[in-house]
Amino acid sequence: MKKVLAFDIDQTLNVAKTPIPDEIADLLIECLNYYAICPISGQKFDQFLIQIVNRLVERGVTSEQLENLHLFVAQGTQYYRYVPGKTTKHGNKLFSVETSISSGKEPYSEEKWEQVYSYPLTDEQVEKITNAIEIAAKELGYWEEDKLKDGDEIIENRLSQVTFSALGQKAGTEEKYAWDPDCKKREKIVARAKEIAPEFDYEIGGTTSINAITPGMNKEFGMTHLLKELDVEKDEILYFGDMTQPGGNDYPVVKMGIDTITVRSHEDTAYALRGILGVTEK
């Protein structure tokens, strides 16, 4: 019996870096009635709000349903859960996304997301990784600073990981897809960065991204903590991801022996979720 549906985000629930479509939002809301729903991705917390939570709120999710939503941020090195009736000390400081929509019996409030744990990188680790990737990308001619939009950056400190986004966060989707469709550029950057700073792991994800982490701080770390926090066994989880091949950022989940569905896009995920809901006892 599956109790948990866990999801990669980019290319699994959405078009990379964009909010989830209506169809996925509606299916997730329905699934929240029967399953713990656990998105796990390299994104920062505010992106989880923009891409998933705000969309669910727009589509009418209730506070009660949100209690079944568990956010495993930065590959699960940070974990947030929704605690209605409680305003946490993290509230005002961390959450900058504006949401005024209310739903269900109790109005939705961003301040009610509680950070349960966080495992950040040290400043020294961040600096080493940043240097290694920058040098590698520059040597290979893949440092596209001139293509950045105002205020955007190629390398971003996401606390538990450092992320390289070749064209920045704000680049258009088409432009991003075209940049490295076969992952070859990123494979070269990874190989060179690994020579410069071998003590870190580098994973390819999204359309233009490389995530650098300390070894073990990948989705295996996140999923291991998920097992503990939600008090479930591996065989009670079903995981969805688009990068389940060796070297992909979903592969650590496969390696753990968790049941995995490989999808090409959110359309595949929607198709599978409809099937799952069709056989779920209600």
Ligand SMILES: [Mg+2]
């Ligand atoms: Mg993905």
